[in-house]
Amino acid sequence: MKNSYEMIYDVVQQIPRGKVATYGQVAFLAGNPRWSRVVGYALHVNPDQSTIPCHRVVNRFGEPSPAFVFGGANRQIELLQSEGVEFVDGKVDLPRYIWDGKTK
């Protein structure tokens, strides 16, 4: 039996390059639609950024949240743009870059 965090990390790691997922989406795929907060907490304690692309996880509006925790608001945006994700008005074009949850 894996810990809650492991399941969350597992889902986040499956997000393909050039796509983004929402907290609710990750929570749902992890098997618990109500883990939205836990997902955020799990990423907050993110043990390894190299393995867990937290920059690909955004809130319901496609915004990088109060991204101060990333060490710089622009940080996440630059990373995503490098992967081909287009930002509009400080947020990603969700209908275009949202991860289906099926593609690996």
Next chain:
DNA sequence: CTGGTGACCGCTT
């Protein structure tokens, strides 16, 4: 066990 906190979500003021 209790209380406090958090990178969320949604409704109500």
Next chain:
DNA sequence: AAAGCGGCCACCA
């Protein structure tokens, strides 16, 4: 529109 509050779940003191 912005802020507040509650609910959800997990972790820490």
